[in-house]
Amino acid sequence: MYILFLPGNKQKFFTTFPYSFFVTDFSNYDRNVFLVKLDRMIDRGALLSRYSRASELDIRDVYRKEFSGNEKKGEDFYRRVFVEYGDESIAELVTAQVAVQNVSNIASKIMEELRVGLSFLEKSSRYVRYDRKSSGRYPFMEAETVGITGQNAADYEQYCNDLFDFYSRNYEVAQNFFKRKYPLDSILFSDGHSAMKISDAGEMERKTMEKSYNSAVRARALDDLRFLLPGSTLTNIGISGNGRSFIHLIQKLQSTGLPEAVKLASELYFELSTELPELLKSAVSDHGKELTRYMSGLANFTANPDLEAPAQPKTVTLLESDDRRKALIRAVSIYEFSCGYGDLQTLMLSNGEMQDHMLGEKIRRLADMRENRRHKLHRAFETVWYLFQINTNYGAFRDLQRHRFISIVRKPLTALYGYDTPDLFQDSAEFHELMQKGKELWKAIVKKDGPMVAQYSVPYAYRYPVSAYLNLKELAFFCELRSTPQAHYDLRRIASDMYDAVKAVHPELSSMLKFVDTSDYALGRLKSEHMKERKLRDIKENVE
Known part of the structure; x- marks a missing residue:
């Protein structure tokens, strides 16, 4: 028999496994927060999934009874659950x-x-x-x-x-x-x-x-x-x-x-x-x-694509947005609802009787609480929505796509919408010749192998319009992050244009975006690189 001595003169008795079980399989046995350290990830997920139906108060006891010494337990568990219940949500516990x-x-x-x-x-x-x-x-x-x-x-x-x-x-x-x-x-x-x-x-x-x-x-x-x-x-x-x-x-x-x-x-x-x-x-x-x-x-891109140039949209176009006053009333009311015991419907009716400047003052008080861009907007601002068309080059799109709270809908990459020319190549005939050659090659591949395959030949310089649907909270995060000096200049331009578009339709709500940087910078990475080099120098000096 193995005895585990716990704080407070408590003891637990086990007969089926050694004390090393606690060291290797869990980070502790005497606290309510612990790491599950089983060797196989599928066993970790299966064990955690037992919280759903296990009567035991401690999942570590479930492990001792059902999993310890059974190498196939995790696999058998998932097979049985999928067959009996079809519950794929438990697969989220395996990483x-x-x-x-x-x-x-x-x-x-x-x-x-x-x-x-x-x-x-x-x-x-x-x-x-x-x-x-x-x-x-x-x-x-x-x-x-x-x-x-x-x-x-x-x-x-x-x-x-x-x-x-x-x-x-x-x-x-x-x-x-x-x-x-x-x-x-x-x-x-x-x-x-x-x-x-x-x-x-x-x-x-x-x-x-x-x-x-x-x-x-x-x-x-x-x-x-x-x-x-x-x-x-x-x-x-x-x-x-x-x-x-x-x-x-x-x-x-x-x-x-x-x-x-x-x-x-x-x-x-x-x-x-x-x-x-x-x-x-x-x-x-x-x-x-x-x-x-x-x-x-x-x-499946089944449409027969037109290989001639369509209309050329602007870089940023705000296509739709919530009604200014309705959005203002909704955001203020939901925020106040989260802070007290009032009824949401009553709050919306009450705020609906207020003039715009009074509602705007409530927004300004909330904005004053933000001291830097890491102070995120309240969830109430997730209820205010915007639909943009963003027509930027494919290189910049790749950065835009990283913002997973923006609902982006896109089509295959093409050479139909023209291309952006960076400062470096403004006077380069060879650059423009390469871009034109790319368009002709893209057309040829579309005709022979289809538009999906033709994407591979298109340079990042080519413009790529996508739809972007997002809420005000995500808009603030995106615009404030992507307007920082170290962001790529294409993303800085997009962030600034989106901010300007929202200011025009929602002047009160846009005051929440306090940290959008619309300044121009010669070398955007300079400040962050300088800070990095100073830190490295200080570390070296301290070591020496």
């Missing part, structure tokens, strides 16, 4: 971390459309060079893997190589361009209290300024160079999420019909099945296949 490497920026955006249950971290196009070859190839997906056939395959390979060659040739050119445009001796560096030029700094601080300046220039150069990258550019993604969402991811990839995406679905299923047996089977069950067929029908 996994997956690395996906050498995937295109077409497939990666399909994966990242999943907004619930999965967290993504992707290789940056702003801070990493993309002209390094591997096995003699630039980092873009081969025509055969993409599904491009015939002469288009050879033209596609040549075109992508031309884009990356131009990228590589202009890497140093770009940095020199921005050094001339923003000379080091003209830059003001701030330490948070005062600003100075490099000529006024001491030797140690001068070195710090030079490092931060060079890093900011490099980042600015890469911001412009990424316009050249094709949709087929390879990237790496780290994914952390729960089993239910991985099932949906597999089904979504299968439903696209894209060769790369279908292959990814199979590879994800194979790798996850080793860790989550039984659970993943629902992805390919009869119900799973039926759902995949339905999703395929929704996603």
Whole structure:
């Protein structure tokens, strides 16, 4: 018999397992908050799922009785629950971390459309060079893997190589361009209290300024160079999420019909099945296949696309918004409802009798409570909605898509809406020739292999209109975050335009957005790079 001595002279007696059970399987046994540390993730999920129907007060006792020494318990549990109840919600208690490497920026955006249950971290196009070859190839997906056939395959390979060659040739050119445009001796560096030029700094601080300046220039150069990258550019993604969402991811990839995406679905299923047996089977069950067929029908781009240019929308267009007064009354009333015992209907009737300036004063008092952008808006502001069309380049869209509370609806990437030209290439005939060549190649691939496959040939510079539906709370988060100096200038412009559009229709409610930065910055990354270099210098000094 094994005896565990607990605080307060309490004892627990166990006869079936050693004391090491507590050390290896749970972080403690005598407290109500503890880590579940079972070796297999599927066993962790199965055990936690027992909270739903177990009569025992302590799940650790359930483990001792049902799981300890039974290697198949977790698998058997999920098999039984799915058969008896069909309750897939329990799959959310099983998590996994997956690395996906050498995937295109077409497939990666399909994966990242999943907004619930999965967290993504992707290789940056702003801070990493993309002209390094591997096995003699630039980092873009081969025509055969993409599904491009015939002469288009050879033209596609040549075109992508031309884009990356131009990228590589202009890497140093770009940095020199921005050094001339923003000379080091003209830059003001701030330490948070005062600003100075490099000529006024001491030797140690001068070195710090030079490092931060060079890093900011490099980042600015890469911001412009990424316009050249094709949709087929390879990237790496780290994914952390729960089993239910991985099932949906597999089904979504299968439903696209894209060769790369279908292959990814199979590879994800194979790798996850080793860790989550039984659970993943629902992805390919009869119900799973039926759902995949339905999703395929929704996603299938069956329309015969017009290959001529349509109307060119503005970068940001506010298409619809809540009625100004109704939105104001609703947001104020729901906030007050959350703070007291009043009835919501009564509050809305009472506030409905107030004049706009009185309601606006309530909003201003709430706004005054916010001291920085990390002070998020109250949930009451999630009830105020806006519908935008955002027509930005594909590179900027990739940043926009990361905001998962924005409901984005999009279509396949095309070369129909024109392209953006960064400062670096304003006078570059070769850049414009490459963009025009890309449009002709896209048309050829659409005719032969379809619009879904043709996406891979389109450079990031091409404009990509999407619909974006979001609430005021998310709008504040997006506009305040993406208008910070270090954000990409395209996102800063979008954030500023969205803010201006909302101010025009909701002047009172827009006062909640206190930290939108509409200033212009020479080198947006400079301040953050300078702070980083100063911290690194201080750490080095303390160590020495």
